[in-house]
Amino acid sequence: REGGALGLGRVATEDEVAAWDIDIRPDGEGLPAGSGTVADGEGLYSDNCAVCHGDFGEGVGRWPVLAGGQDTLTEERPEKTIGSYWPYLSTVYDYVRRAMPYGNARSMSDDDIYAITAYLLYLNDIVEDEDFELSNENFAEIHLPNEDNFIADDRSEETHYTDKNEPCMSNCKDSPVEITMRSRILDVTPGSVDDDNAA
Amino acid sequence: MSDKTVSQSPNLSRRALLKAGLATGVAAGAVGAARADGDPLITEIQDWNRYLGEGVQSRPYGTPSEFESHVVRRDVEWLTASTESSVNFTPLHELDGIITPNGLCFERHHGGIAEINPADHRLMINGLVDTPLVFTMEDLKRFPRENRVYFLECAANSGMEWRGSQLNGCQYTHGMIHSVMYTGVPLKLILEEAGIKTNAKWVMPEGADASAMTRSIPMEKALDDCLVAFKMNGEALRPEQGYPLRLVVPGWEGNMWIKWLRRIEVGDEPWHQREETSKYTDLLESGKARRFTWVMDAKSVVTNPSPQAPVTHGKGPLVISGVAWSGNGRITRVDVSIDGGRNWKTARLDGPSLPKAMHRFYLDIDWDGSDLLLQSRAMDENGYFQPTKNELRAARGENSIYHNNGIQTWHVKADGTVENVEVS
Numbered sequence: 047r048e049g050g051a052l053g054l055g056r057v058a059t060e061d062e063v064a065a066w067d068i069d070i071r072p073d074g075e076g077l078p079a080g081s082g083t084v085a086d087g088e089g090l091y092s093d094n095c096a097v098c099h100g101d102f103g104e105g106v107g108r109w110p111v112l113a114g115g116q117d118t119l120t121e122e123r124p125e126k127t128i129g130s131y132w133p134y135l136s137t138v139y140d141y142v143r144r145a146m147p148y149g150n151a152r153s154m155s156d157d158d159i160y161a162i163t164a165y166l167l168y169l170n171d172i173v174e175d176e177d178f179e180l181s182n183e184n185f186a187e188i189h190l191p192n193e194d195n196f197i198a199d200d201r202s203e204e205t206h207y208t209d210k211n212e213p214c215m216s217n218c219k220d221s222p223v224e225i226t227m228r229s230r231i232l233d234v235t236p237g238s239v240d241d242d243n244a245a
Numbered sequence: 246m247s248d249k250t251v252s253q254s255p256n257l258s259r260r261a262l263l264k265a266g267l268a269t270g271v272a273a274g275a276v277g278a279a280r281a282d283g284d285p286l287i288t289e290i291q292d293w294n295r296y297l298g299e300g301v302q303s304r305p306y307g308t309p310s311e312f313e314s315h316v317v318r319r320d321v322e323w324l325t326a327s328t329e330s331s332v333n334f335t336p337l338h339e340l341d342g343i344i345t346p347n348g349l350c351f352e353r354h355h356g357g358i359a360e361i362n363p364a365d366h367r368l369m370i371n372g373l374v375d376t377p378l379v380f381t382m383e384d385l386k387r388f389p390r391e392n393r394v395y396f397l398e399c400a401a402n403s404g405m406e407w408r409g410s411q412l413n414g415c416q417y418t419h420g421m422i423h424s425v426m427y428t429g430v431p432l433k434l435i436l437e438e439a440g441i442k443t444n445a446k447w448v449m450p451e452g453a454d455a456s457a458m459t460r461s462i463p464m465e466k467a468l469d470d471c472l473v474a475f476k477m478n479g480e481a482l483r484p485e486q487g488y489p490l491r492l493v494v495p496g497w498e499g500n501m502w503i504k505w506l507r508r509i510e511v512g513d514e515p516w517h518q519r520e521e522t523s524k525y526t527d528l529l530e531s532g533k534a535r536r537f538t539w540v541m542d543a544k545s546v547v548t549n550p551s552p553q554a555p556v557t558h559g560k561g562p563l564v565i566s567g568v569a570w571s572g573n574g575r576i577t578r579v580d581v582s583i584d585g586g587r588n589w590k591t592a593r594l595d596g597p598s599l600p601k602a603m604h605r606f607y608l609d610i611d612w613d614g615s616d617l618l619l620q621s622r623a624m625d626e627n628g629y630f631q632p633t634k635n636e637l638r639a640a641r642g643e644n645s646i647y648h649n650n651g652i653q654t655w656h657v658k659a660d661g662t663v664e665n666v667e668v669s
Binding site for chain 1: 319320321322323325326327329330355356369370371372375376377378379380384385387388409410411412413414417434437438439440449451455456457459507508510512514516517518519522523526528530531532533534535536537538539540542552580584585586587588589618622624628629630632636637640641643644648656664665666667668669
């Protein structure tokens with residue numbers, strides 16, 4: 047074996063790498079050969095996903111919403127879904143294949159995942175044709191609406207970072223400090239005095 | 246909590262009542278006071294002074310005293326849809342020093358706790374390397390090791406407080422953090438063993454659990470101070486902390502510290518995985534979102550007094566205690582205010598001051614019994630000082646979810662009770 051100075055470990059076989067290395071990048075690197083249609087995806091979604099995520103991706107109870115929420119990102123209560131927020135379709139395919147259905151991950155075929163991904167595009171009005179077929183060939187052509195709205199970490203440009211002066215130590219506010227909000231008003235803390243009444 | 250302890254005692258003997266009193270401190274004043282005929286805890290011979298206790302091997306793996314049974318992790322049921330993808334909280338208000346006991350370290354899982362026999366665990370290195378490799382746990386324990394104390398803070402710690410005071414206790418507002426000593430192998434050594442190619446710019450750790458957690462990490466960080474750890478506080482990782490192997494990413498958001506670490510891929514671009522697109526991106530008021538906000542900035546909180554740790558002893562000497570930390574290095578100073586930020590005093594840092602680790606601070610005051618608005622303000626070695634929540638909101642809005650390191654205010658009332666508040 048060729049490797050580092052310690053000679054620890056052994057060479058990973060191609061099959062082993064293929065079994066674990068299933069990640070996909072936005073440029074499509076890692077996509078398996080395969081395809082699936084919106085119509086196929088609808089059936090698979092109904093059987094495997096709708097119980098938590100709702101028939102239309104609207105989310106049941108507190109389970110994640112997958113569709114809708116377009117143009118809500120500047121609202122007081124934004125709804126961040128695949129269609130409204132996610133930047134890349136590769137993440138949808140990768141994550142569904144890697145970790146869904148919740149409690150039964152890695153149980154679907156690559157074609158199944160293509161079909162479900164196609165259906166999620168349909169639920170988000172990104173494709174409108176039920177006959178649309180998503181495959182490794184046309185995958186990289188699809189762009190999600192919010193792709194361009196992610197920026198690098200620029201916290202260091204916020205004034206409380208750039209202002210490195212000695213902080214105020216005395217008489218920092220003109221008048222006595224007023225309480226503007228109390229957690230007891232909301233009182234949602236488990237085990238707190240008013241917890242039972244708050245429900 | 247205190248009432249429960251008493252009412253749940255099956256046998257309200259004098260001894261049980263005394264125990265309850267000692268455990269909760271409720272009756273401490275009465276018990277501790279000298280009466281005319283003397284404190285019976287002193288004047289009367291106690292059971293533990295007469296009868297033998299349990300022998301040496303009665304507790305092969307020791308657990309805390311029964312009087313500490315309230316010192317536990319707690320969760321907030323309404324926060325998440327299921328307990329397997331959820332979080333609980335470290336009881337910061339009950340702890341001291343800078344090390345979190347293993348059994349109290351908060352948990353955050355996305356697919357429950359994977360239970361893995363270390364004999365069945367493998368670590369793979371693949372991608373842009375000269376030789377893709379597979380290691381067993383035995384292999385990994387033959388690499389040179391390091392011991393380092395680091396805090397791990399969830400990116401969402403204090404996230405429920407962006408819109409204002411919500412949860413009443415530092416366990417809930419600040420308890421998605423722990424600080425332990427890790428033993429492990431520098432990631433650099435493992436990557437060098439496989440040989441990274443010249444175009445390698447990123448690594449992606451992956452977990453073996455049902456969420457198969459993945460994150461993109463720049464090579465510079467991977468070669469700097471990341472550890473592949475198998476021990477915490479001297480013993481094997483706890484299952485809920487990634488047993489048998491986890492990644493340690495000092496100073497960076499907890500999500501990146503992949504547990505049950507089974508694979509590290511080397512690449513030339515980030516992967517934009519779910520946990521760095523849908524999650525762990527920070528929405529700003531403009532509708533744009535920051536991604537790759539890795540570092541956890543300087544932060545602090547007063548742990549005592551706090552809503553779960555009221556002042557029960559009345560006026561006079563009062564120990565204000567808290568913790569501070571920074572993902573950018575050492576904490577060099579913590580200031581404490583008792584009047585909501587009008588005036589500040591520099592607190593005393595005590596214990597080891599280690600980079601990217603928790604620090605302990607104290608301010609000893611003489612409490613006159615009047616209302617206090619307690620705040621703490623951390624400074625790190627870069628001269629960065631902890632902002633107010635309003636400064637953060639002015640810069641980011643209220644929908645960032647993550648990276649809330651704003652100054653916390655506790656309202657200590659004349660009766661000693663404490664509430665989570667916001668101030669003008």
